[in-house]
Each structure stands twice: as C-alpha cells, then as structure tokens.
Amino acid sequence: MSRTRTGHIHLGAFMNAGPGGVGGWRHLDAELGWFSPAYYQKIGRILEAALFDFVFFADTVGIPRSFGNSIEDHVRYGVGAPRLDPIPVITLIAAATEKLGIGATVSTGFQQPYNVARSFASLDHLSGGRVGWNVVTSFQDAEALNFGNEKLPGRAERYDRANEFLEVTSKLWDSWGDGSLVLDKASGAFADPTRVHSIDHAGKHFQVQGPLSVPRGPQGRPVIIQAGSSVEGRDFAARWADVIFCSHESIESAIEFYADLKGRAVKHGRDPDHIKILPAVTPIVGRDRAEADRLKREFEELVPAEAGLARLSYHIDVDLSRYDLDKPLPPLEVKGVFGHFREALEVSAREGFTLRQLGRWYGARTEGNLVGAPVEIVDRMEQWFDRRAADGFMTIPTHAPGAFEQFTALVVPELQRRGLFRTAYEGATLRDNLGLPRPEARDLRRRAAG
C-alpha cells in the first residue's frame, strides 16, 4: 500500500447501443436487449449502484464496409452494427438513475452545431446535469456515403471543422446567462432579455446567429469526452476535453501520453487536473486466476476469425478480405493509424500469425491486460493511477451486463478497500463527481439583445 498519489480513480463504462466488440453477444450470460429500454436501464442501475462516474455510448453513422467493400460480414456476425441512436438510449438510462453520468457519441462530421448543442443542453436539464458528449470526427468512408460524400475529408480538415463546431456549441451554451429565467406568473415576466444574446458566429464552416432556444443547463456545458490519439486529436482533446479516453498496451506508453496531454492542456491555459485521462480496460475477473483464465479462453472461443478480421479492417480501414486466411499477413504500411490498431499489426508480424489467427486474436483482444483475480486487477489499476498513467479507467465489457456485474461485485469493493474509489457520489452533477468546475458563461453582453 505505497500510495504515492491522493484522490481516487474515476470509472467510466463504454457501451454500444447494439452488439459490442466481436462475439460478446454469443456469451451465455449476454443479454440481447439492444432494442428495449430494460437492457440499458438494468446496466445503468448496476453501474450506479457501484458508483461509476458515467456510462457512455460509442457510435458510428453507417455500417462498416471495409472488409470486402461490403456490409455482408458485418451484418452476418454483428460487428459494428446495428447501432441505435445513442441520444434516446442515454435518456432512458437517465430516467432509471439519479447520479450516474450519461454520455453519447455524436460526430462533428454529419450534424449541424445548433442541433447538437440543443440536444445536449436539453439532456443536461432533463438529467439534472449528468450529460457528456463524446466528440468524434469519424474515420470511415462508409459514414460519408450516407451523407452525400464518397469519402471523408482528411484528418486535418476534419479537426478544423471539429474545432469550429465546438467553438459554436460553446457559445450557444453560453447564450443564455445563468439565472436569466424569471418565471414570475404575477408580472408575466418570463425571462430577462438583457441576459440572452445572439452569438453571431461567422466562420469557415458555420454561420450561426443564435441564441440557443434552451437556457444554460445545470453543468453550464456538458462534459466533453474525446479519444483522439493523433497529433491533431491530442491537441483537440487538450483544448476541449474534460475526459480523455485512450488505449495503451504498456504503462510506459500510457505515462508518456498522460504527460503529453496534461502538458498540452497547460499550453491551452487549462488546469491539468481538469482533464481526466481514462485508458480503456476490458477486465475479465475470476474469483482466482484460474477462473479468470478459463473465462478468457471461453470468450476467445466465441470469436469467428472473419468477424475479427472485419473488425480489424474497419479499425485500420484496410480491406483484409483480399489476403489468404491461412497465410501470414504481408507487411502493410497503414497511413494515419495510431494506438492499438498499429500494435495489432506488430503483434501479428512478431508472432507469425496466419490471417485466421490474427482475426481470432484481434476479435478476442482485451484492453489493459486486466485478466485475473480482483487483487491482481486492482494492483495493476493502482500502479497505473499512482504512476500517473491514468486518472481512472474506461471499462469495456466483454459481454453485457454480465461483465459489469462481475467487475462491480468483485473489483469495486477491493478498489474501495484501498481508498482508490469513492464510497458515495460526491455531488449531483457529472462535473461534481469528476471533480471538474462548472464553467462560467462567457460575457456576451457587448452584443445587443436580439
């Protein structure tokens, strides 16, 4: 118990509004309830009972077609599809919980900032200040094809749009000053028009007059979640993100990333403690090591090779269907691919995998090497926290809700025993529980009302 760092970790849960990963839906304990509120609400209640900071939903707006330039294997194996709109999904979780944060992914590529600002401001009110927005810029041409374009813009252009998108939404969230509602039935004064302002944004990508038609929410602005690993992504995250989600195979790489991001945040004039860095983990928890290893092997058995390859093709945007399943993957130079996707190619070369083996390995790959008994898992989490590789963890379930039930029953109590995790929620809003201040509304009063 050589804790070298005060405070406690934060825990987020990573979900899909549809089957996640590869093969997890085949688990005997997996529920197939993606189309019904009960599934999501049950998971929300499990996570809230365990005092998780939040649950958030990944998203894409299109079925991947990287593998064989076709949706076929993605549909056949349930890899990357279906995906329900995460906004109603997190609303249902809000209705079943009181403190748990709720986050949804919305891409800046295929929406207008006014609509997105309004959705999240509305949800911030309706959830009592619990909403987060996971900002993505999208990475698949299959998404662009649903919005009138053959291909996505390049990464620099996507982040340029994303930066301006966030500038607009941030102004819109400040367009009603705090306390602008009067609601005096006797006098008929509804709101104070001197505190409600147009934003008159005129930029390269967007022209938005405002104000938003929704007053400022309990959190002022929603919690911004972001996961970019590229240089552009890191800089965007350092500027805008409250929570950063990342993937690292080694603690050394995570420590480097952590220091880099906190340093970038300081350059943007921010307090580095106000950015929470949560590496992804996929815990497989047994009562002892042998049970955990058995659970891991059972999970691996669920993964068809083609399904794993479809997922890898989608992640690296390279069509692996053209190669022989029983031969090793030829050396590939994949431009602009970062993080664990690159690592997959390195592992394959090092281990001499055939493509079939690579598919099964990648499909069953877990994040953060958290396979073991609770004490082993918490040892590792504590090390990552103490060595400033992490402010907490983004927990990805192998299957749902079973993996969350195991983690919350076995790991959370051990985290609490060591003082590494809360024993009660600190506050009412997601910002409160993440230890983040509520942003002040910028003063837009120089603008005339109207």
Added chain:
Amino acid sequence: MSRTRTGHIHLGAFMNAGPGGVGGWRHLDAELGWFSPAYYQKIGRILEAALFDFVFFADTVGIPRSFGNSIEDHVRYGVGAPRLDPIPVITLIAAATEKLGIGATVSTGFQQPYNVARSFASLDHLSGGRVGWNVVTSFQDAEALNFGNEKLPGRAERYDRANEFLEVTSKLWDSWGDGSLVLDKASGAFADPTRVHSIDHAGKHFQVQGPLSVPRGPQGRPVIIQAGSSVEGRDFAARWADVIFCSHESIESAIEFYADLKGRAVKHGRDPDHIKILPAVTPIVGRDRAEADRLKREFEELVPAEAGLARLSYHIDVDLSRYDLDKPLPPLEVKGVFGHFREALEVSAREGFTLRQLGRWYGARTEGNLVGAPVEIVDRMEQWFDRRAADGFMTIPTHAPGAFEQFTALVVPELQRRGLFRTAYEGATLRDNLGLPRPEARDLRRRAAG
C-alpha cells in the same frame, strides 16, 4: 344520438417542450416543469389513463424574431421559446407509459435524412412501436439563420426537399427486411445479410447509400404526422401523412379540407381511411357553461398584448411592432399565409380592433370553439365527426397539465358514454390504435447485399 358514422374518434395531444401559446404558463394551475422529466411524464400518464392515441411536440430550431426583428419580446414573455429538443422529451414519456403514442417534430430543412431515419427507427424499437414523426418544412428565417442561411428557401423548394427527404427515410426504414435478425448464439449467425440492402439513393438533394444501421422497427415505419395547409402542403400530406393536423374556424371549411385531402390521398393510390384528419381544438371545459365562460375570461386576462402580437408576427412572418398599438392594423397583404393566421387578419378588420386588442385577442384565441360544459363540447365533436369534418381532434391545452386534467376527467367519459371513443386501447402500437396497417417493406432484393 343520430350517429351517421361508425367507428370512433382519435385523440392527439399537442404540446411544446417549453411554454406553449401565450400566457398559459401564468395560469395558477400551470406547472413550470419544462426542464424536468416529471412534468412530461405526469402529462403522459394523464393522457394514457384517458386512452389518448398520442401526444406530440411541436418544435422550431430558433427563437422567433419576427416582432421588431428581435428575440427580445419572445424571451421576455416566453412566446415561442425556450424549446427543448423533443427527442429526449418523448423518450422520457415512453419510459413512463406503455400504450400512449409519442410524436416529435423534426424539420426536413436543417437535418440529414440518415440521422432522422435512425432517430425514429431507434425510438420505434425503444417505445415498442409507438413513435410518430411530425414532418415540417419550417417557416421562419430565424431558423435559417442558425444554419448558415439568411433566408429559408421558397415553399416549393422546401417541399421538394421534404418529398425527397421522405423518399430517403422510407427506403432506409425498409433497408433491413422484417425478420432479418437471426441472433443464434450457438452458430454465431447474427443477421441474414441477404435481407439487408443498400438503398443507393442518388437524388437532387441527397445521396445516401445506406442501409440504415437500425433494423426495421415494430411499426415498419413511424407514423407520419403533417400539418401543411397550402397546396404544396396538402399534396405532401396526401402522399406521406398518416395523421393530418389542421385548423378550421368553421365546420364547412373543415368538411371541404377533409374531402380535399381524402381525395388527394386516393389520387396517390392510398386508402382514404388510412389518413386520419385531426383538426386542432383548445377545449375550455367547465362543469357548466358559466364556469367555462369564467375560465375563458381568466385565461384571457393572462395575455399581454405585446406577447400576442409577437406570436401573430411570428405566425404570419410580418413585423407588427412597426404599427401603433392604439390604432387599427392597416390592411396587409400577406403572401402565402393560410388557415387561421389569415382569419386573424379578417377578424381584426371586421371587428375594428386596435393593434392592442388584436394582440390580446390573438394571444387568447382558442381553436375549435370548444368552450362549455362537457355535453356541449361533445355535441360539437360528434357533429364534426359525423359530418366528416374530422376523424378526431388534436387537443391543445390552454395550460398544462391542468387543461388535460379537466378534459380527460369531464369530456372523455361523455365521449365514451356515446360510443365516440375507445374504452381500452385496441393494440400495442400507435398504428394499431390509429387503425392503420403496418407497411410492408419494399423489396430491395434486386440490389446486391453490400
């Protein structure tokens, strides 16, 4: 009891996710809960207990600025703002009810069809087949200003886009054939890729490859609600709408509209019984006539003249702030304005109103002349139903939830006593309860999977 028509009426409830109308929020019984789930869920439960077909939410994506080219009086009086995103609002109502239909307004002007199709398909699943989409094309330049344009396109152009928008969403809703999900854990077969198809839409406004990332919902397609009164609007409604919402001061005008719309539907190859026409009504119900008249006068007292004029300016898109409050409105020629907005100008001229009187009259105006005791109100509803002026009514509350409580307690039992309204829900989905068939998915099999 000279019923000349079998069947029963349908009842929809019209709401705003914010203060509705003018002054209603000042009513002593009005709840100011637009930012909390409890308000919406309470209303949903009241309407479901009374067996309403559905509740739906109007919407605009911008604060009106027609009055004085400013948001100022709209904010001061709470006229047309705030407006929360209706999608999370109806999701919360779905979570608190089991049979009530839930509808949200989304404009085809400022969204992409893929996103809209996905939201409603997701909600159709999550609500168990209870969702409706109120399709609007928007009518305020104040909305365009939040989306990069100074002005809206003309009406013909807006409906051209709306028609193609619905073509795309309808194809996307059919892109997963019914029964395409397999979900066989043992074999690993998730879905049947031969039943999931791209749509390859290439049109004037939209290019969308598809398929949608959400399988076909319980209703096949959401119930389409529409309220256009112009020639373009009527034709659009006859082609696409399941429910038509309209406003008529006289039964004669309503009968003409009803016959016109049903005739247009036949020309589009549709069964006229599969379009339900629901004129708007704003009931003010007393236990007797005197009480109803008193309630009406109390309601009128809540309306500031400027607030009523701001609302009228917004509805006719003419800035009335430039005229003297204490003089009559000069004759105006307002292009492209239909329905009760035109009637307001006619009444003003006929009655010799000053602008101040017009503002107070328009702000307190109720739809359908349903002020009275329950028997009087039901007499009138029965007459409209029997004479084929209406298949039912869209009920607008003077204040919420109070006006719904009065209507459901006093009027619904009288409707039921006369056999004019259901005594139990007929089915599980909104289509079931509206007596509408579930649309078959068009056969897209000629397209290759992928």
